[in-house]
Amino acid sequence: MTTLAPTNTTTSTATRPLRVGVLGLQGAYTEHLYMLQRLGQTMPLEARIVKTAAELDPAQIDALIIPGGESTAMALVAERSGCLDALREFVHKQPTWGTCAGMILLSTTATQTKQGGQNLLGALDITVQRNAFGKQTESFIAPLTIDGIAPADQPFEGIFIRAPIVEVAGPHVQVIGKVDGDHGLQHGERIVAVRQGHLLGTSFHPELTKDLRVHAYFVQMVREALGL
Numbered sequence: 001m002t003t004l005a006p007t008n009t010t011t012s013t014a015t016r017p018l019r020v021g022v023l024g025l026q027g028a029y030t031e032h033l034y035m036l037q038r039l040g041q042t043m044p045l046e047a048r049i050v051k052t053a054a055e056l057d058p059a060q061i062d063a064l065i066i067p068g069g070e071s072t073a074m075a076l077v078a079e080r081s082g083c084l085d086a087l088r089e090f091v092h093k094q095p096t097w098g099t100c101a102g103m104i105l106l107s108t109t110a111t112q113t114k115q116g117g118q119n120l121l122g123a124l125d126i127t128v129q130r131n132a133f134g135k136q137t138e139s140f141i142a143p144l145t146i147d148g149i150a151p152a153d154q155p156f157e158g159i160f161i162r163a164p165i166v167e168v169a170g171p172h173v174q175v176i177g178k179v180d181g182d183h184g185l186q187h188g189e190r191i192v193a194v195r196q197g198h199l200l201g202t203s204f205h206p207e208l209t210k211d212l213r214v215h216a217y218f219v220q221m222v223r224e225a226l227g228l
């Protein structure tokens with residue numbers, strides 16, 4: 001009797017789990033890890049914290065989440081630990097989601113920066129205004145409708161903490177979510193969720209809710225980017 005060799009090896013993308021990294025230099029990274037681990041209970045998905053240039057390698061991880069925190073501090077730690085270039089290279093090619101400070105880092109232009117500016121990764125073609133709603137005390141929660149994620153009758157609980165807004169979205173950027181109403185310094189509709197091909201940006205913090213919908217959407221983006 002002839003035994004046929006399996007056509008799939010354990011290293012092929014068809015059989016191995018998706019590997020999503022969470023940038024663990026500063027900010028709310030463990031919360032993202034827990035969300036991905038919860039998703040991993042229902043699908044082949046492996047989540048890990050990444051901190052070094054060597055770990056920011058498409059041979060190690062398929063995609064990356066850059067968490068919220070403080071974008072100036074995060075960029076500084078990235079620079080000092082020698083992973084800023086690897087980070088820049090990674091996000092230009094591989095699926096990446098930035099939440100709050102992470103979205104600022106992904107952007108091409110930021111306003112209300114410290115004197116002398118701050119390091120940005122320049123991948124997501126948006127102009128963000130940092131701390132647009134005001135101080136920490138202006139933090140708020142608002143229901144959001146997000147295209148492809150949260151319909152109007154099942155809104156997403158948007159948690160905004162010293163959050164940025166997207167002032168200008170480039171021609172290839174899809175605006176997928178806006179917040180409306182009076183919140184701190186802002187009145188009316190403001191852009192708070194965007195997608196540009198392999199990149200996703202949100203001003204708010206889905207990792208601080210129990211709702212896995214944005215994480216599931218991102219994982220689906222990764223699957224599509226890998227052709228799975």
Ligand SMILES: NC(=O)CC[C@H](N)C(=O)O
Pocket residue numbers: 067068069070071072099100101102104130131161162163164
């Ligand atoms: N919650 C957050 O990530 C806040 C972002 C922070 N205000 C910044 O400018 O980087």
